[in-house]
Structure formats: C-alpha cells, structure tokens
Amino acid sequence: MAKVTYDKEITALLVIDPYNDFISVGGKVWDRLKGVAGANQCVPHMLQVLNAARKAKIHVFYALHHRYRPGDYETWKYIAPTQKAAWVHKTFENGTWGGEIRSEFEPQPGDIVALEHWCSSGFANTDLDLQLKKHGIHKLIVIGLIAHTCVEATVRFAAELGYEVTMVKDATASYSDEEMHAALDINIPNYASAIVTTKEVVDSIASLCMSDQ
Amino acid sequence: MAKVTYDKEITALLVIDPYNDFISVGGKVWDRLKGVAGANQCVPHMLQVLNAARKAKIHVFYALHHRYRPGDYETWKYIAPTQKAAWVHKTFENGTWGGEIRSEFEPQPGDIVALEHWCSSGFANTDLDLQLKKHGIHKLIVIGLIAHTCVEATVRFAAELGYEVTMVKDATASYSDEEMHAALDINIPNYASAIVTTKEVVDSIASLCMSDQ
Amino acid sequence: MAKVTYDKEITALLVIDPYNDFISVGGKVWDRLKGVAGANQCVPHMLQVLNAARKAKIHVFYALHHRYRPGDYETWKYIAPTQKAAWVHKTFENGTWGGEIRSEFEPQPGDIVALEHWCSSGFANTDLDLQLKKHGIHKLIVIGLIAHTCVEATVRFAAELGYEVTMVKDATASYSDEEMHAALDINIPNYASAIVTTKEVVDSIASLCMSDQ
Amino acid sequence: MAKVTYDKEITALLVIDPYNDFISVGGKVWDRLKGVAGANQCVPHMLQVLNAARKAKIHVFYALHHRYRPGDYETWKYIAPTQKAAWVHKTFENGTWGGEIRSEFEPQPGDIVALEHWCSSGFANTDLDLQLKKHGIHKLIVIGLIAHTCVEATVRFAAELGYEVTMVKDATASYSDEEMHAALDINIPNYASAIVTTKEVVDSIASLCMSDQ
Numbered sequence: 001m002a003k004v005t006y007d008k009e010i011t012a013l014l015v016i017d018p019y020n021d022f023i024s025v026g027g028k029v030w031d032r033l034k035g036v037a038g039a040n041q042c043v044p045h046m047l048q049v050l051n052a053a054r055k056a057k058i059h060v061f062y063a064l065h066h067r068y069r070p071g072d073y074e075t076w077k078y079i080a081p082t083q084k085a086a087w088v089h090k091t092f093e094n095g096t097w098g099g100e101i102r103s104e105f106e107p108q109p110g111d112i113v114a115l116e117h118w119c120s121s122g123f124a125n126t127d128l129d130l131q132l133k134k135h136g137i138h139k140l141i142v143i144g145l146i147a148h149t150c151v152e153a154t155v156r157f158a159a160e161l162g163y164e165v166t167m168v169k170d171a172t173a174s175y176s177d178e179e180m181h182a183a184l185d186i187n188i189p190n191y192a193s194a195i196v197t198t199k200e201v202v203d204s205i206a207s208l209c210m211s212d213q
Numbered sequence: 214m215a216k217v218t219y220d221k222e223i224t225a226l227l228v229i230d231p232y233n234d235f236i237s238v239g240g241k242v243w244d245r246l247k248g249v250a251g252a253n254q255c256v257p258h259m260l261q262v263l264n265a266a267r268k269a270k271i272h273v274f275y276a277l278h279h280r281y282r283p284g285d286y287e288t289w290k291y292i293a294p295t296q297k298a299a300w301v302h303k304t305f306e307n308g309t310w311g312g313e314i315r316s317e318f319e320p321q322p323g324d325i326v327a328l329e330h331w332c333s334s335g336f337a338n339t340d341l342d343l344q345l346k347k348h349g350i351h352k353l354i355v356i357g358l359i360a361h362t363c364v365e366a367t368v369r370f371a372a373e374l375g376y377e378v379t380m381v382k383d384a385t386a387s388y389s390d391e392e393m394h395a396a397l398d399i400n401i402p403n404y405a406s407a408i409v410t411t412k413e414v415v416d417s418i419a420s421l422c423m424s425d426q
Numbered sequence: 427m428a429k430v431t432y433d434k435e436i437t438a439l440l441v442i443d444p445y446n447d448f449i450s451v452g453g454k455v456w457d458r459l460k461g462v463a464g465a466n467q468c469v470p471h472m473l474q475v476l477n478a479a480r481k482a483k484i485h486v487f488y489a490l491h492h493r494y495r496p497g498d499y500e501t502w503k504y505i506a507p508t509q510k511a512a513w514v515h516k517t518f519e520n521g522t523w524g525g526e527i528r529s530e531f532e533p534q535p536g537d538i539v540a541l542e543h544w545c546s547s548g549f550a551n552t553d554l555d556l557q558l559k560k561h562g563i564h565k566l567i568v569i570g571l572i573a574h575t576c577v578e579a580t581v582r583f584a585a586e587l588g589y590e591v592t593m594v595k596d597a598t599a600s601y602s603d604e605e606m607h608a609a610l611d612i613n614i615p616n617y618a619s620a621i622v623t624t625k626e627v628v629d630s631i632a633s634l635c636m637s638d639q
Numbered sequence: 640m641a642k643v644t645y646d647k648e649i650t651a652l653l654v655i656d657p658y659n660d661f662i663s664v665g666g667k668v669w670d671r672l673k674g675v676a677g678a679n680q681c682v683p684h685m686l687q688v689l690n691a692a693r694k695a696k697i698h699v700f701y702a703l704h705h706r707y708r709p710g711d712y713e714t715w716k717y718i719a720p721t722q723k724a725a726w727v728h729k730t731f732e733n734g735t736w737g738g739e740i741r742s743e744f745e746p747q748p749g750d751i752v753a754l755e756h757w758c759s760s761g762f763a764n765t766d767l768d769l770q771l772k773k774h775g776i777h778k779l780i781v782i783g784l785i786a787h788t789c790v791e792a793t794v795r796f797a798a799e800l801g802y803e804v805t806m807v808k809d810a811t812a813s814y815s816d817e818e819m820h821a822a823l824d825i826n827i828p829n830y831a832s833a834i835v836t837t838k839e840v841v842d843s844i845a846s847l848c849m850s851d852q
Binding site: 077079081125139157160161178181182187190 | 506507550551564574578586587588589590612613616
Binding site for chain 4: 485497500501503504505535536542544550551552553555556560562
C-alpha cells in the first residue's frame with residue numbers, strides 16, 4: 001500500500017467539477033458516468049476525502065468548469081471540440097440546478113473557489129495558480145471529474161506549473177473503463193507523484209489530525 | 214497629428230475599470246481622480262471612443278478589477294500593497310453601486326467581459342488573453358482607469374504577450390499630473406505603438422465606417 | 427477522408443522533439459519507440475509534412491524539450507515523475523548527439539525555435555505562445571513525439587490557449603499501440619479540431635501551393 | 640530605517656540584466672545610465688547585495704533580457720517599441736562582450752538562470768515562475784537594471800503572480816532621476832512590500848548568517 005504523507009502548510013485538496021450535471025442523479029452527464037462512478041463509489045469517496053481534509057484543516061480549493069451562458073461562443077472564430085460540445089449541451093448551465101455544486105460539496109467559508117475555466121484545465125486562464133501561491137501551497141490532492149478530461153488536464157497543468165500532485169484514483173470517474181485506464185494508468189503516472197486510493201489518502205490525512213493533538 | 218489606422222478584423226477596444234467607484238460622482242475614488250479627469254475630460258472622451266467603436270463594429274472587451282467580497286484576503290499569506298488597499302477600502306464592493314459599471318459604459322450583447330483580476334493587469338490570472346485570441350484580435354485600443362496602475366499594467370502585459378497597443382492619452386486619468394506623466398510619457402511609450410488623443414482615434418475609427426459603405 | 431483546408435497567413439506547422447534520442451537509430455529512447463514508429467512510418471511521414479509545409483511557405487515552429495544539463499534538478503524541492511526520469515536518463519543531453527535535432531529536421535532560416543520546456547507541453551514556461559502571436563498564427567498542424575506525453579500535452583495546452591489544432595496521426599509515435607490509442611482516440615479528439623493522415627494534410631497543404639500560382 | 644526580515648527557505652535574490660551593455664564601461668547603454676548609476680553607486684551596491692545573499696546561502700536567480708541574434712524580429716507582424724529599439728541597437732548581442740554578464744556577477748553553481756525574455760518582464764514567456772516554485776520561493780529581493788523598464792516590469796509581474804517583493808532602491812538605475820522617481824516613488828510602491836536601501840537589506844541578510852551559527 002502506498003504510504004503518502006502531507007505537510008498541512010503547503011498541501012491543499014483540489015476538488016474538480018462537483019456539479020450536479022456530473023455527479024447527481026438527473027444531471028446531464030450522470031447517465032454516461034454512473035457506470036464507472038457507481039462501480040468505484042466515486043461520489044462517496046470524494047465526500048470522504050473532502051470531509052477528511054476539512055477535519056484536518058487542509059485548505060480546500062475548487063476548480064470549476066465554465067457554466068454555460070447564452071452568447072458564450074457565438075462570436076468565437078476558433079473553438080475546440082470540447083467547447084463545441086459544451087455549447088450544444090449547455091452543460092453546467094448558469095442559474096440551473098445542473099450548474100450548481102452538489103449540496104454535500106458546497107464550498108465552506110475559507111474555501112477558495114477559483115475562477116471558472118473554458119476548456120479542461122482548472123489552471124488555464126484562471127486565478128487557480130495565483131490563489132495556490134497566495135496560500136503557500138505546493139502540493140495538491142486531486143479528486144473529481146472527469147478523469148481523462150478536466151482531471152487529467154488539471155493534473156498535467158499542475159505538474160507543468162511546478163506543483164506536486166497526488167491523484168485519488170477511486171474518487172474520479174470517466175465514461176468507460178478504457179478512459180479511466182488512459183487517464184489513471186497511462187498518462188497521469190507521468191505527472192502525479194502518487195496515485196492512491198481514498199482509503200490511503202484519508203488515513204494519511206487523518207494522521208495529520210492526530211499529530212495536532 | 215499621429216495618423217493611426219486599424220483593421221477591424223484584428224482590432225479591439227479594451228475598456229478598463231469603468232466602475233462608478235472610479236468615474237462617477239460619489240464613487241469611492243472619484244474625489245482623488247476628478248482633478249485630472251475633469252481637466253482632460255476623461256469620461257466624455259472614454260464615451261466618445263466607446264461609441265465610435267460600437268458604431269464601427271469594433272469588438273469591445275472589458276478588463277475589470279476584482280470586486281471586493283468579504284473573505285477575499287483573510288487567508289492569504291502574501292499580499293501586495295495595492296491589494297491591501299483594496300481590502301481596506303473595499304473598492305468596487307460586490308453588490309454595491311460603486312462596484313457597478315457606470316451606466317453609459319454598460320456592456321452590450323456581443324461585448325466580452327473578461328474575468329475579474331486581482332491586482333492591476335487585466336491579463337493576469339484571467340481569460341482576457343484567451344478571449345482576444347478566440348476573436349482573432351492582435352491590436353488593442355486602450356481606454357480607462359487608472360493610468361499608472363491598471364492601465365499601465367494592462368498595456369505592459371499586452372506588449373509582453375504580443376499585442377500591439379494604442380493608448381488614448383486623454384481617455385484615462387490618475388490622481389495627479391505627475392502620475393499621468395510617469396505612465397503616459399515615461400513608461401507606456403516603451404510598450405504602446407501609438408499614444409493618441411481621443412480625436413485622433415475617433416477620426417481613425419470613423420473612417421472604418423465609411424470604408425464599409 | 428477528412429478534408430482540411432488552411433489559410434497560410436494564420437497556420438503554422440509545429441514540430442515536436444525531433445531529437446536523435448527519439449527518432450534516430452542509436453537514440454536513447456528509439457528502441458522503445460521503433461515498434462510503433464516503424465509500423466506507422468512516423469519519421470518519413472514527419473519529413474513529408476515538414477517538406478510540404480516548407481514548400482508551401484507555411485511557417486515552421488519547433489517545440490523542444492529541455493536538453494539535460496548537469497545541475498538541472500539537484501536543487502528542486504518538487505519534481506514530477508517525468509522530470510525524475512529525464513534526470514536519471516539524461517535524455518537529450520546538451521552537447522551530445524542525442525540532444526541534437528535529427529539532421530533532416532534541422533531548423534532553417536526563418537523557422538522559429540521556441541525556448542526549451544521542462545515537462546511535456548511546448549507552451550508551458552516558454553515563448554511558444556508569444557512567438558505564435560507575433561506571427562499572427564491561430565491554427566497549428568502538429569507532428570512529432572511522443573504522442574501521449576509531449577504531443578498530447580502540447581495539443582491540450584494549444585486548445586486551452588485558444589489555438590485550433592490539426593493532429594497528424596501517423597506522424598507521431600508512442601511506446602505501444604495502447605498509448606497511441608489513449609492519445610489519438612481517447613484524449614486528443616476533445617482538443618484537436620481535426621485528426622488526419624499525413625496524406626490528407628500533405629494534399630491539403632499542396633493545394634495551397636497551387637492556389638499561389 | 641525600514642526593518643525587513645527574511646526566511647531563507649522561501650526568499651530568493653533576483654538579479655536583473657547585469658550585462659556589460661548595461662553596467663560596464665564601454666557597454667552600449669552605459670553612457671546613458673552612468674549618471675544615475677554613478678550617483679547612487681548602483682553597481683557596487685548590486686555587488687554588496689549579491690555577496691551578502693551568497694554568504695547567507697539565499698538562493699540567487701537571474702532574469703535576463705533576450706540576447707540579440709540575427710533573424711529575431713524580421714518575421715514578426717507585431718512589435719513593441721522597446722523591441723524595435725532592441726532590434727536597431729542589437730543590445731546584448733549574443734556572442735559579444737556586451738551580451739555577457741559582467742564578470743563579478745557571473746552565475747555560480749547552484750544559481751538559477753531563467754530563460755531569456757523578449758520584452759521587459761523576467762516572468763513573461765520564461766521559466767522564472769516555474770523555477771521559483773520548484774525551489775519553494777515566495778519572496779523576492781530585486782536588484783538590477785533598468786528601474787523603469789525591466790525592473791518595474793518584473794516587480795509588477797511578481798506581484799501579479801503572487802510573490803512578495805523587496806526592491807533595493809540604490810541597487811538599480813535609469814537614464815534620469817525622473818525615470819527613477821517614476822519607478823521607485825510612483826509605481827513600485829504599489830507592488831513591492833518593501834523598498835529599502837542596500838545597507839538595510841544587507842544588514843537584514845547578514846543577520847540570517849548569524850542566526851545560523
């Protein structure tokens with residue numbers, strides 16, 4: 001079992017896109033995710049990690065995808081396929097339930113919610129890097145959705161920008177096992193220093209609480 | 214008189230911080246700005262440039278300073294003097310009149326409002342560069358406030374990131390002539406390809422309309 | 427067959443890591459790449475695309491991985507797995523044959539060689555984005571190595587930064603078909619607007635030459 | 640007298656452009672700088688701060704302007720005035736004495752020399768931010784040239800990116816007192832947390848050595 005340890009002063013939990021559209025029954029994308037997410041208990045695991053982090057007073061950051069608003073893309077000359085899809089499906093539509101964070105994952109006072117991003121990486125064209133620096137953070141524990149798009153993009157950017165990343169492999173999901181494999185077994189191992197289970201990271205975080213006493 | 218010409222396809226107007234707190238009577242910073250802004254007719258000039266751009270169908274972008282919200286700075290380990298000042302004075306407080314854009318400058322459908330920035334540059338930690346690229350923009354006409362802080366910072370970043378800048382020297386203001394001089398005569402000439410009057414830029418933009426006919 | 431067309435004024439070819447260590451017999455990584463690269467004729471295809479671009483006067487840019495130099499990593503507090511590997515293997519060692527560009531791919535006068543990058547993306551911490559903007563480029567045709575690391579990273583960053591990407595799927599290689607599949611079939615389709623064969627892109631580029639006449 | 644204290648673990652000295660062209664007799668720009676630089680003893684002060692930092696084992700970083708090479712600008716569609724000037728004057732020409740670092744300021748093993756930048760900010764389109772993060776740095780002590788261009792730009796970017804800055808006001812120079820005033824009294828106070836003399840910062844750094852014993 002991987003043994004990971006964290007220094008609370010420089011470590012943060014990064015929660016990626018815990019929107020109803022992704023992780024709640026009735027969400028626009030849930031039906032495509034629920035196979036993998038049900039099998040690995042993604043949502044309960046995400047909650048366990050979040051609660052463990054809060055209890056240990058590890059700083060919590062949110063990286064959120066742009067919420068669809070009318071007029072977002074009409075004037076663009078250049079658009080990536082994933083942005084076209086967001087336009088067609090109006091994913092995370094602003095002002096709708098699907099574009100709200102699932103209630104158990106609501107940001108709490110003191111959490112940092114980064115500016116919404118336009119593609120897949122929580123770092124691109126946002127203040128996430130700035131906010132992490134303002135809080136002295138160098139290490140990230142990453143949970144959330146979707147493994148091979150926003151999560152992998154954010155992990156890749158984190159490594160490119162100098163952060164040390166722990167990926168929690170059963171607190172994420174994709175549409176299929178093949179996509180999970182591409183993200184978790186093929187690509188992310190090049191960029192994340194540790195790829196662990198929820199149990200492993202929760203145990204490690206819990207030990208921080210004890211050392212406080 | 215400087216002669217400047219623009220290709221509509223690759224040129225945008227960038228409006229910086231037209232908040233009530235800056236340019237409306239009763240705004241938190243207006244009393245410190247009104248000496249310079251009154252003398253050079255900053256606000257009417259800004260409006261003339263904006264209206265000329267709209268008429269010529271030049272794309273309009275907004276670069277806006279972060280609106281103060283409670284909890285913004287309490288957890289930061291590192292903070293710059295200008296950010297401390299924003300914290301103390303609650304400049305552009307979110308949800309208040311001071312944090313609203315002055316009515317004549319309200320964004321119109323099709324305008325692009327970039328994500329709010331945390332310090333002085335409209336480019337830093339925002340999607341301004343992305344949005345400009347998505348619209349194929351390479352040249353910026355810059356108006357707004359404050360000449361030696363947000364305006365100069367945004368012009369400097371624009372040049373660093375590869376944009377060609379026109380600065381409209383009587384559609385901006387600072388607290389004093391000395392600060393205007395530092396921005397407009399000492400620093401910005403190194404980064405902006407043209408520094409023009411409102412009349413010059415409005416004439417140039419108006420000629421674009423005629424060439425459309 | 428995919429039909430792709432390009433406007434020469436805003437399109438560039440981006441060549442990723444054509445180092446001897448990757449694509450020449452005797453290179454440090456060639457033995458791991460030659461299975462896939464031999465099967466899909468990666469190197470001859472890369473050369474066909476490069477020559478077609480040169481003939482059509484499409485601007486050529488190079489995105490290059492950091493060449494190993496002693497002292498690079500000893501003082502780092504945080505390091506990603508892919509950087510640890512570069513340290514151990516001294517890949518693209520500066521001053522050695524392995525760290526030279528394979529001779530047929532040598533940059534020519536007028537080509538732009540971006541600053542070397544430290545991880546996988548040709549955009550991260552380099553002047554690639556600036557150089558593309560300085561040349562008015564909005565569309566990239568991407569060839570080179572390795573499909574699931576530097577190529578995928580650069581394509582992802584290109585999309586995040588606002589570029590429109592064409593990926594040439596038989597002018598790249600990975601260690602295994604599974605990694606090629608992860609990059610070309612699972613991830614890159616979300617970020618590249620077109621994924622084409624060498625024949626398709628060369629035909630399209632060749633038609634630009636004819637339209638010049 | 641300002642009292643500044645530093646934690647060695649998170650503090651670095653940033654030396655900006657100590658090229659012969661700037662600070663050596665016979666350098667291309669020296670004649671324009673020597674009035675101010677002579678009056679405030681800029682070069683001896685820079686050396687005192689550098690030596691104090693080395694003695695205290697404070698990490699030393701270099702932010703260097705692009706060294707002129709033939710072909711740099713010929714293909715650019717957009718160019719800023721400061722870049723036009725660099726093109727005309729071939730400042731810091733690569734391979735010449737003027738483009739070498741003045742001998743007393745030569746980087747030592749363990750120092751970090753960031754990639755060369757193209758405009759004024761040591762952060763723009765370089766790996767400076769990455770290298771600072773890889774070393775866990777959050778605070779910068781800044782010395783070097785020229786106060787109102789590269790130094791001010793780098794200080795502004797440092798603040799925008801989340802660093803805490805100390806500016807050493809008599810270890811920098813400009814062409815005139817007016818430009819020094821614009822940089823040191825008007826603009827940098829908004830972005831640097833402390834603006835100190837060489838004596839103040841050297842005393843503070845020296846106290847770090849004592850606390851090691």
